[in-house]
Amino acid sequence: MSFRRFLSLGLLLSTVLFASAQEPAPSASGEELSPEAAAAFEEAMARMSFTEQLQAAGVNITTGPATVSMGDIGEMDLPAGFHFIGTGSIERFYELTQNMVRSNEVGVIIAPDDWMLFFDFDDIGYVQDDEKDELDAFELMASMTAGQESSNAARRDRGWDEMRIQGWVTQPRLRRGNPQSQMVLQSLVLR
Numbered sequence: 001m002s003f004r005r006f007l008s009l010g011l012l013l014s015t016v017l018f019a020s021a022q023e024p025a026p027s028a029s030g031e032e033l034s035p036e037a038a039a040a041f042e043e044a045m046a047r048m049s050f051t052e053q054l055q056a057a058g059v060n061i062t063t064g065p066a067t068v069s070m071g072d073i074g075e076m077d078l079p080a081g082f083h084f085i086g087t088g089s090i091e092r093f094y095e096l097t098q099n100m101v102r103s104n105e106v107g108v109i110i111a112p113d114d115w116m117l118f119f120d121f122d123d124i125g126y127v128q129d130d131e132k133d134e135l136d137a138f139e140l141m142a143s144m145t146a147g148q149e150s151s152n153a154a155r156r157d158r159g160w161d162e163m164r165i166q167g168w169v170t171q172p173r174l175r176r177g178n179p180q181s182q183m184v185l186q187s188l189v190l191r
Contacts, residue, residue: 050114051083057096060089061110071106073121083110098160100151137171 033041045053051061062068062085064078071087078084085093085108093108094101102120109117145165152162 051110054093054096059085059093059096061085068107070119071121073106081112100154135172137168140172141168
């Protein structure tokens with residue numbers, strides 16, 4: 001099942017507009033929809049873009065160009081055609097997209113071709129320039145993969161697919177004079 005198709009199904013379920021084949025779905029007014037009306041709704045959802053489906057499910061989205069707030073840590077200029085989900089809608093967005101909330105999320109960017117970039121911030125301090133060569137990518141990866149099984153148990157309890165970190169796309173590194181580490185992970189969804 002594709003991610004977009006899964007989200008469409010999730011939106012239908014989360015808005016309680018499609019209950020089951022045996023029982024007509026309730027409308028927003030509480031009345032039950034006929035099978036024809038439920039099918040028309042499903043068809044309308046299929047014609048919506050990913051961001052329109054999210055908005056229909058109650059996710060607040062800012063469309064660029066705009067300046068968006070990354071929680072209380074800063075702002076970012078969002079280019080035209082890109083979409084941003086801020087802290088006010090993160091929990092809803094994560095639930096719809098089967099992501100676990102950790103409480104350090106500050107935003108999500110959705111590109112025009114639907115790839116996403118997730119922003120988290122941990123106020124854990126800074127790495128000094130003289131410590132930059134001590135970053136151990138293997139040790140960091142081991143600490144991140146150590147909690148996968150308990151995380152996947154929680155995902156299974158919710159009926160979600162399991163996820164596995166496959167490795168680094170970009171290993172952690174520091175830029176001289178910039179005390180922030182940057183890293184990119186590659187994940188795999190197991191169905």
